Amino acid sequence: MDATKPLPEPKTLQEAVVYFSDPDRCFEYAKKLRWPDGNVVCPRCDAAKNSFIKTRRLWFCYACKRQFTIKVKTIMEDSPIGLDKWMAAFWLLANAKNGISSHELGRALGVTQTTAWFMLQRIREVMKKQKWGNTTKIGTVVPNVTRETLQNEILKNVKFGSTVYTDNAVAYDNGMQRRFVHDVVNKTEAYVRGQVHVNGMENFWSLLKRSLRGTYVAVEPFHLSRYVDEQVFRFNHRKDGERKLNDADRFSAVMSQVLGRRLTYSDLTGKSDSPHHSETGTGTPIPF
Numbered sequence: 026m027d028a029t030k031p032l033p034e035p036k037t038l039q040e041a042v043v044y045f046s047d048p049d050r051c052f053e054y055a056k057k058l059r060w061p062d063g064n065v066v067c068p069r070c071d072a073a074k075n076s077f078i079k080t081r082r083l084w085f086c087y088a089c090k091r092q093f094t095i096k097v098k099t100i101m102e103d104s105p106i107g108l109d110k111w112m113a114a115f116w117l118l119a120n121a122k123n124g125i126s127s128h129e130l131g132r133a134l135g136v137t138q139t140t141a142w143f144m145l146q147r148i149r150e151v152m153k154k155q156k157w158g159n160t161t162k163i164g165t166v167v168p169n170v171t172r173e174t175l176q177n178e179i180l181k182n183v184k185f186g187s188t189v190y191t192d193n194a195v196a197y198d199n200g201m202q203r204r205f206v207h208d209v210v211n212k213t214e215a216y217v218r219g220q221v222h223v224n225g226m227e228n229f230w231s232l233l234k235r236s237l238r239g240t241y242v243a244v245e246p247f248h249l250s251r252y253v254d255e256q257v258f259r260f261n262h263r264k265d266g267e268r269k270l271n272d273a274d275r276f277s278a279v280m281s282q283v284l285g286r287r288l289t290y291s292d293l294t295g296k297s298d299s300p301h302h303s304e305t306g307t308g309t310p311i312p313f
């Protein structure tokens with residue numbers, strides 16, 4: 026394929042795979058997202074004077090005398106996985122309604138399941154707690170569903186005096202009325218009563234449960250919040266006001282957030298003895 030031939034930006038998975046299969050096109054896409062005005066600055070020292078080494082697709086900074094790639098200071102930093110595979114992974118996770126397992130992604134990209142799992146966790150890190158318009162949903166993992174836990178969580182996240190609709194779980198009794206305008210739907214009778222409804226929540230729950238039971242199956246409690254973040258991201262990116270968002274919109278929404286996000290092996294596993302000693306060059310490097 027002729028890399029210099031301009032292709033329209035992809036709208037479907039198939040177009041995305043073709044588009045990003047070309048390393049130059051992939052690189053240009055990521056570069057434009059990162060430096061929209063075309064002025065490349067060093068991510069380490071912010072200096073603007075650099076030279077581009079085209080054959081290796083990296084820059085040399087004249088100020089700090091170090092090289093940098095497009096991945097430095099992004100969620101993909103240190104990853105030997107090519108941008109083409111990263112882009113496809115971002116596309117798939119941003120758009121798969123029920124999520125995508127590391128086994129499926131590994132097979133789709135031709136990488137090991139462990140590598141795919143680590144990539145997915147990094148993408149979930151990017152999806153975490155993003156604001157989107159006025160209808161942003163948030164999701165939090167709580168250790169139990171006692172009255173104290175649930176009401177504390179609501180107090181932390183909902184502005185005093187707001188209108189709060191809940192179902193009729195007893196944990197929402199006592200206390201809510203003092204701080205909020207609280208209205209309740211009794212789910213054993215109906216999901217909607219006039220303006221009062223919890224349909225959005227019910228819809229979200231059914232999607233989350235489907236991804237956890239159908240796709241991910243055995244999620245450790247330690248990682249649960251990441252799967253919630255992923256579903257929250259997709260849920261918040263269904264619409265922008267009245268406009269329905271498409272796959273390309275969701276992809277660029279997540280891709281535009283890769284800067285400044287990091288997730289290392291030890292962050293992810295809770296183990297400090299990372300087998301990936303990039304500084305000393307010892308140990309067994311894990312290829313993600």
Ligand SMILES: [Zn+2]
Binds near residue numbers: 069070071087088089
């Ligand atoms: Zn520099």
